[in-house]
Amino acid sequence: MYILEAKGIKKSFGTLNVIKGVDLSVSKGDVIAIIGPSGSGKSTFLRSLINLEKVDDGTITIEGQPVVENGVYAKTPEAKEAYKKLGMVFQNFNLFPHKSVMENIIMAPVSLQKMTRDEAIIEGRRLLAEIGLSDKENAYPYELSGGQQQRVAIARSLALKPEILLFDEPTSALDPELTGEVLRVIRKLAEEKMTLLIVTHEMSFARDVADRIIFMDGGVIAYQGKPEEAFSCNCNPRLTAFLKNFNEH
Ligand SMILES: Nc1ncnc2c1ncn2[C@@H]1O[C@H](COP(=O)(O)OP(=O)(O)O)[C@@H](O)[C@H]1O
Ligand SMILES: [Mg+2]
Numbered sequence: 001m002y003i004l005e006a007k008g009i010k011k012s013f014g015t016l017n018v019i020k021g022v023d024l025s026v027s028k029g030d031v032i033a034i035i036g037p038s039g040s041g042k043s044t045f046l047r048s049l050i051n052l053e054k055v056d057d058g059t060i061t062i063e064g065q066p067v068v069e070n071g072v073y074a075k076t077p078e079a080k081e082a083y084k085k086l087g088m089v090f091q092n093f094n095l096f097p098h099k100s101v102m103e104n105i106i107m108a109p110v111s112l113q114k115m116t117r118d119e120a121i122i123e124g125r126r127l128l129a130e131i132g133l134s135d136k137e138n139a140y141p142y143e144l145s146g147g148q149q150q151r152v153a154i155a156r157s158l159a160l161k162p163e164i165l166l167f168d169e170p171t172s173a174l175d176p177e178l179t180g181e182v183l184r185v186i187r188k189l190a191e192e193k194m195t196l197l198i199v200t201h202e203m204s205f206a207r208d209v210a211d212r213i214i215f216m217d218g219g220v221i222a223y224q225g226k227p228e229e230a231f232s233c234n235c236n237p238r239l240t241a242f243l244k245n246f247n248e249h
Contacts, residue, residue, distance in 0.1 A: 003085075005135075034214045035206060035242070042168070053070060089167045091168055096141075097151055102137045112160075130188070133151055203243070
């Protein structure tokens with residue numbers, strides 16, 4: 001059984017068709033990198049999977065539980081529960097500015113009554129150790145670098161114990177010297193066999209870490225395959241042009 005399956009996903013904004021029938025099957029432990037030009041629908045697709053955008057058509061199933069069927073959203077408690085298996089990390093961190101690092105991390109698990117405050121703090125400290133920020137527990141986001149903020153944002157998502165973590169260009173708001181520390185955290189999650197869907201422009205990272213590359217172009221998956229093929233097979237002209245353009249910048 002797939003941990004996440006999307007079939008025939010379509011999404012328009014007004015007259016603009018952004019997602020034009022996308023299928024994706026994700027197995028437990030898959031690490032999938034989604035690449036493609038700006039405006040090709042990568043963010044909209046990720047946001048649709050996690051219910052931040054409503055699709056117009058298609059079916060989404062999370063661990064066997066349909067949450068959308070042919071464009072119709074299931075309203076059952078089971079469907080609502082299923083979405084909790086997904087977490088997302090955004091480009092701009094989206095930390096709560098007036099809350100400390102620890103408060104950012106424990107807020108959702110405590111308010112959703114997943115844990116007591118004391119349990120959440122213990123878990124928060126474990127996560128801070130994992131991301132190498134044990135000394136920043138009481139710091140506020142403005143006291144942290146972008147790379148540190150993004151690592152906290154990852155810890156905050158992990159605190160809800162998602163089965164699948166979605167990343168939307170997690171390093172593209174960072175200065176180049178700060179991307180490495182964030183990519184290392186994501187790489188560690190991949191090594192721990194967490195299921196990851198990562199929209200990224202970091203091609204060498206995608207090549208190293210992903211099991212599968214998905215190339216989105218014009219609202220469709222124009223190519224998918226193993227990294228060693230995707231980056232060298234020249235089997236899709238649009239992908240080749242995209243990679244060539246990328247290497248020249
Ligand atoms: N909320 C929105 N309203 C209208 N148009 C949108 C909205 N979000 C995205 N779009 C448009 O949809 C297209 C795909 O955007 P997006 O999914 O952000 O692409 P990508 O992440 O690949 O750069 C773009 O043309 C973008 O302008
Ligand atoms: Mg985007």
